[in-house]
Amino acid sequence: MSGFLTRSRDLRPPREATLPRDQQQWNWQQAGRPAALYSARPDGTVQCHLSPRNCVIRPGAVGFCRVRANRGGELVTLNYGKSVAMTEETIETEAVYHYAPGARILSMGNIGCMMNCDYCHNWQTSQARYVEDRSVHHYTPEQVVESAVERGIQVISWTYNDPVVWHEFVLDTARLARRHGLVNLFKSAFYISLEGAKELCEVIDIFSISLKSMDPTFYKRVTKGQLQPVLDATAYVFDRGKHVEVSSLLVTDANDREEDAYRLSRWVLDRLGPDVPVHFVRFHPDYKYTQVERTPVDRLERARAIALAEGVRYCYLGNVYDHAATNSYCPRCGSLAVERYGLVASPVGLTADARCRTCDEALPFRLLARPDNAALAVVDVDDRDRPVVDHEWRGDVKAVHVEVTSAASATYEVVVRVLGGASDGREIKRVPVLPGAQYRFIACKSASDDRGVRVQLAPDVHANLYEVYDRAHFPTNTILEIEHSSDAVPEAAIRLQGGSRA
Known part of the structure; x- marks a missing residue:
């Protein structure tokens, strides 16, 4: 795929906090790019027309979302990319x-x-x-x-x-x-x-x-x-x-x-x-x-x-x-x-043209042809040489984000297998990790008797794991950064409320 830029990952640590967290001016907020769907007003304010809120924003201020700002009488977006x-x-x-x-x-x-x-x-x-x-x-x-x-x-x-x-x-x-x-x-x-x-x-x-x-x-x-x-x-x-x-x-x-x-x-x-x-x-x-x-x-x-x-x-x-x-x-x-x-x-009961295999009824599904295999040259690794990270499910928390970071000079695959149950050791997925890159993927409970997942890494490939409370949840704290207080309320929400840990 010609014309693509070299990938980059911003892995900088956060700035030293000198103000309460909700008053910080973080680096990510500084640069803006021209935004669409707004009108400039004679008094220097701008009105954003992206959402029905139609925020009127003063110079130097931000809208309700805090990521669309008035810079010099023009609307800019602070979160582009x-x-x-x-x-x-x-x-x-x-x-x-x-x-x-x-x-x-x-x-x-x-x-x-x-x-x-x-x-x-x-x-x-x-x-x-x-x-x-x-x-x-x-x-x-x-x-x-x-x-x-x-x-x-x-x-x-x-x-x-x-x-x-x-x-x-x-x-x-x-x-x-x-x-x-x-x-x-x-x-x-x-x-x-x-x-x-x-x-x-x-x-x-x-x-x-x-x-x-x-x-x-x-x-x-x-x-x-x-x-x-x-x-x-x-x-x-x-x-x-x-x-x-x-x-x-x-x-x-x-x-x-x-x-x-x-x-x-x-x-x-x-x-x-x-x-x-x-x-x-x-x-x-x-x-x-x-x-x-x-x-x-x-x-x-x-x-x-x-x-x-x-x-x-x-x-x-x-x-x-x-x-x-x-x-x-x-x-x-x-x-x-x-x-x-x-x-x-x-789709066990669907034909290639989305009909019921039993009665031939046309069903309202859209199927995609399987893609060609990705053209990534992967270096094989013997399972005996793979560092292993095990993660066990906890109550209602039955999925985890695996974030892998490579310091290697070659592309390796991370292998995920079932941990426990009748399918113990069954391979769930293989995920390539490019040299010097960081990548995150989800692994979840795949059978009623699964106990967890085993993540098999590769030389110079490291992993952080993040518990996913529900499918729409994007976790920001690794399992090493939290205390397992509840399988219903994430640790961060308990801290926000000032609650005690069980």
Whole structure:
């Protein structure tokens, strides 16, 4: 792939803290680039038109998101190319079940957000006041696309905090990705203007929309946003033929009533249609909302039953294991179409043209041809010469990010195997690590009796592990930096609240 820049990784330590953490002026905030979708005003202020918030920003100030600023009467974006570590995951991570089941994706997460949900699972990076330099990596569009292509990854996912406020970088990178035959996925709460949604439609193939609630008061009070613009933007991209799936995080004692499930299901049916997949997703306590437990599974099951009774044909439960409601079934004959366990999926009952193998019913799935093998020259290593890191699952925490850093002069593969159970030692995946590079990927529980994973490294390749509490969670603290206080509330949220450790 000619024309790509040499990759770089910003691994600088954070600046010495002399102010409270939420008042720091970190290095990542200093440089800005021209932003789109704004108007300049005679008094020197600018009005941002990216989100329905339409922030009016004074010279030298920032908008609600804290990553769009007024510099000399012009709007600039402070987070162009600034990201959490790119991470290889599977498409199911994004609550996308009907597009390329089981496909590997390259997840890209930005800094900042146009909302401030009380229960945010990624508040350490979505709320810019908490973002430290050590969490920020710097990428060019070319580096992102090159990383996907050289590894045979077909889908780039714009995800984690919320990609709306990453608008300029998403557009530039997604355009380049399309020129190289890649698919773009936008995982978002979609609090965006129709003008912004229109620009995204030019480059985005899949929209996974996180619909927080059907209650406008809930939106205003809990998310600091508005409901109607989210519905309008979702309908807009659906009407333009984009693949859309809708998910709702059922927050314990907040939006997990039967009425909530009924209203969401009715809107999907009335405005989008019965074949649009709906996902009811289990919540873990985080950020400012830690006084409750994880969502009881029976509440998710009841929400799903309501959706199916109303006429939704495909309704799933997220962040649950060992549950049949993660699978896809043919609505005509009931046969298993896609089998899932955690984040592992296999289209066992689908033909190559997305028909049911049992009754030949055409099903609303989009399948991708398998990519050619990535053209990376990998040096073989005998398993006996591989350093080993074992990680055991802990309660409801059944996934881990493995971040590998290479000081080697050759490309090696990191091998991940099942730890424990009937499949003990079975190989799960092989991940190439280029010389001098850093790369992050997810490993998760893949069978009911798995105890954990064994990560087999290579000479001069080192690893940090980060517990992933749920599929939308991007962890910023390694397992060595935290105390295992709870499998429901991450350590950082406990520290934020000033709570005690069990």
